[in-house]
Amino acid sequence: MEPIAAPALSMSRSDLVGVVLAAGAGTRLDPLTQLLPKALCPVGNRALVDLALDRLEPTVGSLAVNAHHHGEQLQSHLRDQWAGAVTVSLESDQPLGTAGGIGQLRPWIDGRSVVVVNADGWTPTPLDALLEGWDGQTVRVMVNGGSTFSPSSKIVASTLPWRIVERLDDQPTGLYEVVWRDAFANGELEVVSHDGVFIDCGMPLDYLRANLEAVALAGDSLVAEGAQIDVSAKVASSVIGTGARVFGDVEASVVWPGQVVESGERLIRSIRAGTSVTVGPL
Incomplete structure (x- = not known):
């Protein structure tokens, strides 16, 4: 910005x-x-x-x-x-x-x-x-x-x-x-x-919307330094945090720092925030 x-x-x-x-x-x-x-x-x-x-x-x-x-x-x-x-x-x-x-x-x-x-x-x-x-x-x-x-x-x-x-x-x-x-x-x-x-990022859907607006402003997915995107993974219109590892597909979603999207997973309009916390699809 x-x-x-x-x-x-x-x-x-x-x-x-x-x-x-x-x-x-x-x-x-x-x-x-x-x-x-x-x-x-x-x-x-x-x-x-x-x-x-x-x-x-x-x-x-x-x-x-x-x-x-x-x-x-x-x-x-x-x-x-x-x-x-x-x-x-x-x-x-x-x-x-x-x-x-x-x-x-x-x-x-x-x-x-x-x-x-x-x-x-x-x-x-x-x-x-x-x-x-x-x-x-x-x-x-x-x-x-x-x-x-x-x-x-x-x-x-x-x-x-x-x-x-x-x-x-x-x-x-x-x-x-x-x-x-x-x-x-x-x-x-x-x-x-x-x-x-x-x-107002008061609810998960609104929080996701804000991230997708940030992606739209950037014109592409926002992938933080230190994030790992596997060659087989597909990432579109998403935010990937530092240290995150993505082996599956991520579309219009948010992956918090340090989180993992496993091979075979497909996140769509979702928030991966912790090992046991995924919100969505929204």
Whole structure:
């Protein structure tokens, strides 16, 4: 994927922080989340949380991720992949929700404005439209597929000025309940339309769709370095993780790192995630 250019802002990057919300248990993505926290499930051979951070990095001065479910595993991954460039906010007792998670980060945010994305929301679209001309004083939401806001809107990303953030408690609460709903009712919510591809990877079928979209963008199967594809195997429109070994046929499927597709097997619209975990066909 080409590097994402920084958008035109009416404020400095140093005045902005980016937060990836990644504390959810991912129960709807079971059984995949029995193996990995949802934020570490790979799309196009890159963890969802890394893809979210990739989108934020060109636009903000600092990055943070909140974590609860398998929090130590997520923290270890971020330490290895981002070399200390990402602050991790561990919610040890209970998940704090989308607003409470931001509330716990208030001392770190420290007067700056925030750009918020969910780790499980996959899109190749940069954040230019959300931030174009934004002065850091208003609440904005980028809504997928329309320019109106409702409780059922699919939110691609949001902005939060410090005057809003400083009032958020580190208690289990959601951004809709404590920020977006009132801002909308008072005519203070700015809505930006997103017309590109956006997939909430909350369920296995959606997760597979995101991977197939990544394949479509690449124009061919995505085979990670270190994967072994036998000469007799057929791989089409699929994602093959590092260290995977493929001896059978794989079509429109995802094979996680280190997994094996045996000779005579045929995966179609499936996810091979573990030695005893294959989801599909979907």
